[in-house]
Amino acid sequence: MSENKFSVIGKPQIKVDGTELVTGSAIFAGDLRFPGMLYGYAARAGVPAGKLKSVDVSKAVAVEGVVDVITSENIGGPNLMGIMPPFDQPVIAKGEIRYAGETIAFVVAESKRIAKKAALLVEADIEAYEPVLTVEEALADGARKIHPDGNVTFTRKLIKGDTAKGFEEADLILEDDFETSFQEHAYIEPEAVCVVPSGDNRLTVYASCQSPYHLRGQIAANIGLPMSKIKVIQAYTGGSFGGKDDVAAEIGILAGVAALRSGKPVMVAHDREESIIGSNFRHAIKIHYKTGLKNDGTITAREVKLLLDGGAYASESPFVVMKALIHAAGPYKIPNVFVESTAVYTNKTYAGAFRGFGVPQVTFAAESQLQEAADRLGLDALAIRRKNALRPGDATATSQVLNESVGIVQTIDAVGKRAAEIAAGSEDEADEQYLYGTGYASLIQGISNGAEGIDVVGASVQMSQDGSVLVGTGLTELGQGSRTVFAQIAAEVLGVPLDRVTARLVDTDSVHDSGATVASRATTTGGMAVFKAATEVKSSLLQMAALMFKTEAENIVLKEGFAVLVFDETARIPIPDVATAAYWTGFPLMNMAFSKAPDADYDHDTHQGKIYIAYNFGTHMMKIRVEKSTGKVEVLSHIASHDVGKVINPLGLTGQVEGASLIGYGLGHMEKIEYENGIIRNPNFADYAVPTIMDRIPTEVISVEEFNSTGPFGAKGVGEPPVAGATASFVNAISDAVGIRFRKIPVTRQDIMLALRNRGNQEE
Amino acid sequence: MEISFICNGRKRMAAISGETRALDLLREDLNLTGTKEGCGKGECGACTILLDGKPVSSCLLPAAKLDGRNVLTIEGLKGDGGKLHPIQQAFLDSGAVQCGFCTPGMILSTKALLDNNPAPSVSEVEVALSGNICRCTGYGKIVEAVLLAAERLQVKI
Ligand code: FES
Numbered sequence: 024m025s026e027n028k029f030s031v032i033g034k035p036q037i038k039v040d041g042t043e044l045v046t047g048s049a050i051f052a053g054d055l056r057f058p059g060m061l062y063g064y065a066a067r068a069g070v071p072a073g074k075l076k077s078v079d080v081s082k083a084v085a086v087e088g089v090v091d092v093i094t095s096e097n098i099g100g101p102n103l104m105g106i107m108p109p110f111d112q113p114v115i116a117k118g119e120i121r122y123a124g125e126t127i128a129f130v131v132a133e134s135k136r137i138a139k140k141a142a143l144l145v146e147a148d149i150e151a152y153e154p155v156l157t158v159e160e161a162l163a164d165g166a167r168k169i170h171p172d173g174n175v176t177f178t179r180k181l182i183k184g185d186t187a188k189g190f191e192e193a194d195l196i197l198e199d200d201f202e203t204s205f206q207e208h209a210y211i212e213p214e215a216v217c218v219v220p221s222g223d224n225r226l227t228v229y230a231s232c233q234s235p236y237h238l239r240g241q242i243a244a245n246i247g248l249p250m251s252k253i254k255v256i257q258a259y260t261g262g263s264f265g266g267k268d269d270v271a272a273e274i275g276i277l278a279g280v281a282a283l284r285s286g287k288p289v290m291v292a293h294d295r296e297e298s299i300i301g302s303n304f305r306h307a308i309k310i311h312y313k314t315g316l317k318n319d320g321t322i323t324a325r326e327v328k329l330l331l332d333g334g335a336y337a338s339e340s341p342f343v344v345m346k347a348l349i350h351a352a353g354p355y356k357i358p359n360v361f362v363e364s365t366a367v368y369t370n371k372t373y374a375g376a377f378r379g380f381g382v383p384q385v386t387f388a389a390e391s392q393l394q395e396a397a398d399r400l401g402l403d404a405l406a407i408r409r410k411n412a413l414r415p416g417d418a419t420a421t422s423q424v425l426n427e428s429v430g431i432v433q434t435i436d437a438v439g440k441r442a443a444e445i446a447a448g449s450e451d452e453a454d455e456q457y458l459y460g461t462g463y464a465s466l467i468q469g470i471s472n473g474a475e476g477i478d479v480v481g482a483s484v485q486m487s488q489d490g491s492v493l494v495g496t497g498l499t500e501l502g503q504g505s506r507t508v509f510a511q512i513a514a515e516v517l518g519v520p521l522d523r524v525t526a527r528l529v530d531t532d533s534v535h536d537s538g539a540t541v542a543s544r545a546t547t548t549g550g551m552a553v554f555k556a557a558t559e560v561k562s563s564l565l566q567m568a569a570l571m572f573k574t575e576a577e578n579i580v581l582k583e584g585f586a587v588l589v590f591d592e593t594a595r596i597p598i599p600d601v602a603t604a605a606y607w608t609g610f611p612l613m614n615m616a617f618s619k620a621p622d623a624d625y626d627h628d629t630h631q632g633k634i635y636i637a638y639n640f641g642t643h644m645m646k647i648r649v650e651k652s653t654g655k656v657e658v659l660s661h662i663a664s665h666d667v668g669k670v671i672n673p674l675g676l677t678g679q680v681e682g683a684s685l686i687g688y689g690l691g692h693m694e695k696i697e698y699e700n701g702i703i704r705n706p707n708f709a710d711y712a713v714p715t716i717m718d719r720i721p722t723e724v725i726s727v728e729e730f731n732s733t734g735p736f737g738a739k740g741v742g743e744p745p746v747a748g749a750t751a752s753f754v755n756a757i758s759d760a761v762g763i764r765f766r767k768i769p770v771t772r773q774d775i776m777l778a779l780r781n782r783g784n785q786e787e
Numbered sequence: 788m789e790i791s792f793i794c795n796g797r798k799r800m801a802a803i804s805g806e807t808r809a810l811d812l813l814r815e816d817l818n819l820t821g822t823k824e825g826c827g828k829g830e831c832g833a834c835t836i837l838l839d840g841k842p843v844s845s846c847l848l849p850a851a852k853l854d855g856r857n858v859l860t861i862e863g864l865k866g867d868g869g870k871l872h873p874i875q876q877a878f879l880d881s882g883a884v885q886c887g888f889c890t891p892g893m894i895l896s897t898k899a900l901l902d903n904n905p906a907p908s909v910s911e912v913e914v915a916l917s918g919n920i921c922r923c924t925g926y927g928k929i930v931e932a933v934l935l936a937a938e939r940l941q942v943k944i
């Protein structure tokens with residue numbers, strides 16, 4: 024890592040919002056209590072598809088303690104939600120049931136227990152349809168249309184060069200099918216919101232959510248109030264990973280309607296089962312890859328076809344379609360690429376945003392096939408990746424020329440070096456009990472919204488006369504440490520110690536609409552907005568200090584809590600004194616900044632052009648052993664190297680990489696939503712295997728810092744990319760260990776046992 | 788029915804119905820919302836409290852079972868002189884807290900472990916925390932935090 028010229032940036036910092044979390048005093052949405060508060064609970068369809076003829080709520084209404092039962096007729100607005108067009112999802116189902124977890128009525132009662140009991144008494148007359156359960160069924164000729172325009176949610180193509188020509192030049196062509204499963208976010212805090220009529224004719228919404236501005240817009244539209252009448256305050260949020268967006272809006276709307284009708288605060292706090300059956304998953308994808316290579320490993324062409332199972336509603340399927348499309352070629356320089364990416368409706372819980380956004384799935388397939396090519400060509404795993412890796416000045420699959428911050432080769436070399444050290448220190452591997460395997464994977468992940476839409480963030484930085492600083496942004500803290508990063512940036516710019524800075528939770532009244540906290544963009548674009556606002560306040564302080572020192576502003580720096588004269592470090596005025604003087608002299612001490620990332624600029628038919636402002640690159644290595652008798656996997660080492668531009672908080676960064684890696688490992692090895700006739704069979708933590716401490720992997724993080732001019736101090740986000748690296752390196756490791764190429768994930772212990780048994784039979 | 792118990796060092800009385808869970812009594816009646824509900828089925832550990840020093844899932848525990856017992860929730864965990872308890876501090880210093888929703892349960896399970904076993908091995912830490920799920924951290928820093936807390940607590944003795 025480069026030498027650090029900063030005082031706060033690049034140093035490990037304890038979370039600024041940590042104390043309240045270890046003492047239990049942080050207030051999450053479900054912890055709120057207001058006088059007269061009511062509780063809402065949804066009645067759900069229970070069948071995956073059908074004509075919804077009528078809903079009878081009379082028995083539920085009659086239950087003592089029930090205050091209101093809301094049906095689709097009671098939604099004042101369009102009864103439609105969604106993050107992006109086509110906005111095809113009703114808040115309460117009307118006319119048709121498209122997945123089993125769909126809300127058909129919403130019971131409001133004096134306690135959650137009563138509401139839940141009464142919800143079971145809601146009776147729906149549903150004429151069941153044969154559910155459409157697979158992408159193949161959905162696309163078959165004559166398939167029943169789940170939505171009026173058919174079963175294709177969104178489809179896009181990427182076309183670069185001429186793949187036919189590229190395959191002609193190839194010495195080896197591989198063509199394979201891969202498949203991934205639905206993954207549940209499984210944040211430990213289920214979704215919750217509380218809507219409070221605030222007496223000034225407005226509604227205040229306290230929400231466990233990822234994108235408060237989405238909530239504001241969707242609640243306003245659906246209850247028929249102007250957006251300015253709604254204030255969304257983010258409560259402490261117990262994880263999100265992409266999952267607390269659609270469903271947070273859904274329960275926000277329901278609670279909002281109920282609060283308006285009753286005039287009382289209304290709380291909705293999901294049970295775990297609701298959190299699984301009624302909120303989005305990571306897309307299951309059917310993946311077809313064809314790659315052509317020369318004997319020396321040079322990739323000449325790649326063709327990819329993706330069919331994403333999007334479930335019943337669009338949610339963020341269009342974004343995921345594009346992200347998978349754009350990243351399918353990997354972090355490599357490939358002259359000829361063709362990708363077709365299509366999301367399809369089925370009668371299952373909808374799929375949407377989940378940390379990585381389609382990239383983990385395509386990376387798993389791409390890196391599996393590349394590894395197989397390397398094996399066939401007799402090439403070293405890292406050498407083949409290095410040979411094809413993008414370098415500064417090269418063009419991506421979208422023909423975007425990257426001139427800076429392209430650290431893929433450095434991550435490959437870093438992993439190679441560390442892997443060699445580990446190999447040198449390890450014992451002889453051949454033994455009776457275990458099979459050993461090593462897997463590598465490289466990846467690329469675009470940072471920020473890019474092709475998915477406009478990228479704006481608001482931030483405010485305010486210095487009080489005592490020199491303390493208040494920072495606000497429109498992007499949310501979800502546990503990833505963004506409040507700490509924002510505080511660090513303000514502290515660095517203003518030259519004050521970190522403990523003088525408070526970074527608050529989002530309140531939609533206070534800064535510009537900042538869209539969603541997605542796409543690893545908090546540090547990059549959010550940090551940039553804080554940087555700009557802080558720089559304005561700094562300018563006021565410098566001007567004031569210049570007057571006080573009777574010199575020019577450029578002769579002063581702010582550091583260690585003082586305005587310091589550059590020629591004489593002993594000449595210093597405490598920042599609180601400068602701030603007080605600035606206030607009384609009339610220099611502004613607060614700034615509202617607005618940061619807009621450069622727009623994507625590309626051809627919509629071919630996806631050729633500039634897509635993302637920056638890319639995170641990474642290379643992972645995973646070394647595992649498998650117990651022959653049980654199929655049990657143990658990860659012996661895992662190296663995750665990412666080009667993050669600039670490390671802002673090493674402690675937060677390693678935590679992000681470790682956490683994302685375990686989610687990736689879960690995707691590759693353990694986690695799978697199981698359906699039977701359109702009903703989820705494992706909507707709980709006993710049957711859906713979230714990794715526990717026993718399953719953890721020994722992730723070692725190596726950061727590469729290739730300066731990114733679009734981020735604060737050169738930084739770029741890293742929240743999502745490790746998911747893909749861990750999944751793909753795991754699959755390569757297990758395939759190496761067992762000696763069979765696994766093309767469907769998760770590769771569970773049962774799958775491994777089965778493969779070992781088959782192998783044993785063949786050997787006999 | 789009427790029950791009385793010690794909660795975080797204070798004597799508490801409560802009138803409860805048969806279906807009341809200990810979790811509800813703590814959160815709703817005593818306003819101790821640091822104890823979290825993540826699953827309601829004994830599968831996540833977010834609702835962990837210490838009952839006579841032993842970790843239990845309060846979502847599965849009938850409130851009636853608290854009668855005459857000694858309960859510690861996260862709100863009752865304190866260090867010397869108004870400071871954080873060394874386990875809390877170790878969790879912060881190690882970066883073992885991300886969203887923090889699993890944290891109260893993790894910290895209490897850790898306390899139960901270290902009270903009985905001041906110098907646990909890594910696998911003893913794993914066993915002690917195997918009922919507490921964390922989706923954010925990947926657990927590595929949690930193990931580090933527990934070992935750090937153990938070290939600091941031992942130095943103190
Ligand atoms: S809430 Fe009690 S174990 Fe999950």
Ligand code: FES
Binds near residue numbers: 262883889920924
């Ligand atoms: S820190 Fe979020 S669940 Fe553990």
